[in-house]
Amino acid sequence: MTMFNFLRDRQIVKNLISQICSISGGKSFKIMHVCGTHEQVIAQFGLRELLPKNLEVVSGPGCPVCCTPAFEIDYGIELAQKGNLITTFGDMLRVRGSNSSLLEVRAKGAKVKIVYSISDAIKIAQENPRLEVTHCAIGFETTAPTTASVLLNSAPSNFSLICSHRLIPPAMKALLDDKAIRIDGFLAPGHVSTIIGSVPYEELTAKYKKPIVICGFEPVDILLSLFFILRQIKNRKFKTEIEYRWVVKPNGNPKAKQAMEKVFDVCNSYWRGLGKIPHSGLKVKNRFQRFDAIKKFSLRPKIIFDIPKNCICDKILKGINYPDECRLFAKECIPDNAIGPCMVSSEGACSIYYRYRTKR
Numbered sequence: 316m317t318m319f320n321f322l323r324d325r326q327i328v329k330n331l332i333s334q335i336c337s338i339s340g341g342k343s344f345k346i347m348h349v350c351g352t353h354e355q356v357i358a359q360f361g362l363r364e365l366l367p368k369n370l371e372v373v374s375g376p377g378c379p380v381c382c383t384p385a386f387e388i389d390y391g392i393e394l395a396q397k398g399n400l401i402t403t404f405g406d407m408l409r410v411r412g413s414n415s416s417l418l419e420v421r422a423k424g425a426k427v428k429i430v431y432s433i434s435d436a437i438k439i440a441q442e443n444p445r446l447e448v449t450h451c452a453i454g455f456e457t458t459a460p461t462t463a464s465v466l467l468n469s470a471p472s473n474f475s476l477i478c479s480h481r482l483i484p485p486a487m488k489a490l491l492d493d494k495a496i497r498i499d500g501f502l503a504p505g506h507v508s509t510i511i512g513s514v515p516y517e518e519l520t521a522k523y524k525k526p527i528v529i530c531g532f533e534p535v536d537i538l539l540s541l542f543f544i545l546r547q548i549k550n551r552k553f554k555t556e557i558e559y560r561w562v563v564k565p566n567g568n569p570k571a572k573q574a575m576e577k578v579f580d581v582c583n584s585y586w587r588g589l590g591k592i593p594h595s596g597l598k599v600k601n602r603f604q605r606f607d608a609i610k611k612f613s614l615r616p617k618i619i620f621d622i623p624k625n626c627i628c629d630k631i632l633k634g635i636n637y638p639d640e641c642r643l644f645a646k647e648c649i650p651d652n653a654i655g656p657c658m659v660s661s662e663g664a665c666s667i668y669y670r671y672r673t674k675r
Contacts, residue, residue, distance in 0.1 A: 338542065345499050434465065484515045
């Protein structure tokens with residue numbers, strides 16, 4: 316949404332804020348979103364400053380780059396040092412592994428190339444049949460179908476991938492199970508939900524009695540979704556609700572889900588800052604193991620280096636703290652010298668806070 320549209324819809328915004336203030340009463344609420352784009356919109360348009368003081372909206376593990384553990388980055392570094400060409404998205408280049416980053420090994424002569432899609436990596440492999448090309452495949456359910464499609468359509472034999480795909484609903488469950496975190500409801504990510512639909516969230520609403528609203532990406536979408544959550548809490552009728560209904564359907568995208576099921580098995584997965592979460596990751600099925608870099612090159616994790624000293628990215632990813640509560644924020648840790656993973660990616664909470672901090 317442009318600023319012009321936001322101002323054009325100011326009466327709608329005023330009405331929504333008024334209804335949110337009225338329905339929230341005096342009780343405190345903490346609502347979590349798990350989407351970097353939601354954080355971008357909330358920060359860019361100053362939505363937190365429009366909300367009543369008793370309504371807190373926090374960022375969760377909505378950035379796949381931020382959640383990728385160090386040892387998976389180490390895999391890419393190890394293969395780059397052995398002569399493989401590593402392809403990756405730009406945000407992954409500067410995220411540190413246990414002791415280094417892909418950017419640092421590239422500066423020392425290793426072959427590391429930024430691509431815009433996995434299809435670019437496939438093209439490089441086809442054009443260089445004597446070169447081993449390994450792609451860092453990261454992302455949630457939004458990007459996993461594209462990876463699956465590539466493997467289903469005869470990727471070349473000199474191509475492999477480090478599978479770092481993760482699943483959002485199990486991470487939400489882990490956060491609800493964490494006694495140190497109090498969450499009253501979730502804004503569910505629109506992009507992810509376009510693929511998986513609303514059904515996977517329904518088990519969470521039934522078990523934990525917490526409202527979940529699948530939310531679009533305009534400021535009005537977010538405010539309306541917050542109102543839906545508060546209305547469910549007031550009425551004590553908890554369900555998974557679709558605010559982003561013109562895009563998200565209950566069963567999601569069947570073809571995309573079928574592609575994922577053909578290529579991947581669900582597995583336990585380690586998340587940076589959150590630890591191991593059951594059934595929260597995807598691994599390449601045995602029938603496609605010739606494309607699985609971990610098996611193809613017998614890679615083994617060495618150490619799990621997670622969060623740097625004095626960095627609170629783990630607490631930020633859990634919605635316990637805000638980025639500007641970190642002693643490193645906007646001092647030692649800035650986008651050009653990112654210490655924690657949440658400052659590296661453009662979808663990371665710290666990076667977004669840094670860009671829009673003057674508006675706060």
